[in-house]
Amino acid sequence: GHLAGQFVGTARYVIQKINHLTGLFNKFEFEDAIRSRIQSRPDQALSGMVLGLDEMKHINDLYNREFGDEVIRIVSQKIQSLLSPDAVVYRLDGDEFGIVIRDGGKEQAKAVFDSIRDAFSRQQEYNGQKFYCTLSAGCAFYPDDGRTYLDLFKCADCSLDYAKSRGKNRLELFSRSLQAHRARLLELTEILRESIEQDFSGFELYYQVQVHADTCRIKGAEALARWRCAKYGAVPPSEFIPLLEESGLIEPAGRWIFQQAVAACAVWLQTYNDFTMSVNLSCRQ
Numbered sequence: 001g002h003l004a005g006q007f008v009g010t011a012r013y014v015i016q017k018i019n020h021l022t023g024l025f026n027k028f029e030f031e032d033a034i035r036s037r038i039q040s041r042p043d044q045a046l047s048g049m050v051l052g053l054d055e056m057k058h059i060n061d062l063y064n065r066e067f068g069d070e071v072i073r074i075v076s077q078k079i080q081s082l083l084s085p086d087a088v089v090y091r092l093d094g095d096e097f098g099i100v101i102r103d104g105g106k107e108q109a110k111a112v113f114d115s116i117r118d119a120f121s122r123q124q125e126y127n128g129q130k131f132y133c134t135l136s137a138g139c140a141f142y143p144d145d146g147r148t149y150l151d152l153f154k155c156a157d158c159s160l161d162y163a164k165s166r167g168k169n170r171l172e173l174f175s176r177s178l179q180a181h182r183a184r185l186l187e188l189t190e191i192l193r194e195s196i197e198q199d200f201s202g203f204e205l206y207y208q209v210q211v212h213a214d215t216c217r218i219k220g221a222e223a224l225a226r227w228r229c230a231k232y233g234a235v236p237p238s239e240f241i242p243l244l245e246e247s248g249l250i251e252p253a254g255r256w257i258f259q260q261a262v263a264a265c266a267v268w269l270q271t272y273n274d275f276t277m278s279v280n281l282s283c284r285q
Contacts, residue, residue, distance in 0.1 A: 019091035021069055022076035030090035030098040034149045037102065038142060046142040047104035049112070050156040051079075053095040054134045054168040063129060070126055071133060082115045096160075097135075106173055109139045113171040134169035136160060145174045158182050165242075184232075189243050191229045196249055200256050203227050207264065210278070220276035221268070223261035225253075241282075250282045 019026045025033075037046055053075065060068040072095060079089045079097060086108075090098040101108055116135060123132045138159025146152040155174040162182060163172040172178065195202045207221040225241070228234040244250040258279055265277035 022073055022091045024076050024080070024089060024091040024097075027090065027092045027098070030092060030100065031149050031153075033088065033090070033100050034142075034152060037100070038147070038149070042143075045103055045105055046152075047099075047101035047109045047139055048142070048152045048156050049099040049101065049109060049137050049139040049171075050092065050153070050160045051097045051099065051116070051135045051137040052160055052164065054136055054164070055132065056095040059131050059133060062131075067126070067129065067131075071131060074124070074126060075120075075133065075135070078119055079116060082119060083112065087112060105141065106139075109141075109173065110171065113137050113139075117169065117171075136163040136168045137171045138163055138174065139171060140174040155179070185239075185243060188229075188232065188235065188240065189247050189249075191231065192227070192240060192243060192249055193247070195227070195229065196252055196256075200253070202229050203253070203256065205257065205260050205264070210276075218272055219274065220278065221264075222278040223257060223264070223280070225257050225280075245282055245284055248284070250284050254282055254285045 017025055017029050034046065034048055037044075053072070056068060056071070059071055072091075076089065076091060076097065079099075083089060083099070086103060087099055087101045090100070092098050099112065101112060104112075116137075120134050123130050125131070138156045138161070140146060140152045140155035140159065142152055145155045158179060159172040159174045162178055163170050166172070204226050206224045206226055208224055209218055210220045210222065211217060212219050225237060226234070227237075227240050241250070244253050258281075261277050261279045265275060268275045268277075
């Protein structure tokens with residue numbers, strides 16, 4: 001009875017470490033593996049990689065979440081089969097995975113990701129249904145990028161976000177310039193929010209005139225949004241428009257742009273009775 005109790009207790013302890021869907025160790029074990037490695041071998045290098053599936057929402061929408069769970073299981077098994085004994089994969093939250101590479105540097109991290117990217121470069125099939133799913137990854141290195149688990153994870157997660165923002169299906173290695181870029185985007189988002197709350201302070205519209213090619217007579221214009229703030233000056237649309245979209249601020253900003261463009265169109269119609277105004281709309285609208 002005592003031995004049976006010990007066995008049940010041990011089994012429960014092991015189960016608590018395992019992600020039931022994939023059979024991989026879970027996020028708590030990912031954290032413990034990094035903490036333990038740093039504590040036991042503080043003089044040895046370590047790589048922490050965070051990966052995220054790029055097309056999970058598309059797969060769930062195309063099929064269903066049950067099929068999506070099977071995709072996560074398939075992905076976990078394939079990643080596990082590709083790794084060397086020096087690397088271990090863990091299931092984190094949602095559609096994310098973590099990999100700990102012992103004694104790993106940048107070249108080893110790149111080699112690990114290259115093998116994963118190659119394995120997911122083609123359409124796959126499960127239960128007669130086809131799917132295509134790539135992965136993006138961010139990687140940070142001990143001790144250069146951080147000396148604690150929290151610092152390393154923050155850096156790797158920041159790099160993953162950057163990889164996804166740059167087109168997905170890629171690996172980004174952490175750097176201080178990447179961190180500065182990320183901090184700038186976060187700050188710009190908050191400044192944008194403040195500008196919108198202050199009656200769209202800093203926003204204005206420029207109008208690109210359109211003419212008839214044969215007569216050079218004005219036929220309309222395209223409304224182009226511009227924005228500047230006190231700290232960074234004029235911020236290009238290629239930077240602030242994606243931030244508006246990601247934050248959901250594009251909806252109030254888009255309404256304001258439309259209202260301003262319609263008011264300008266009404267003025268021009270007094271001179272050109274066939275004048276048309278073109279306004280770019282986000283997919284969110």
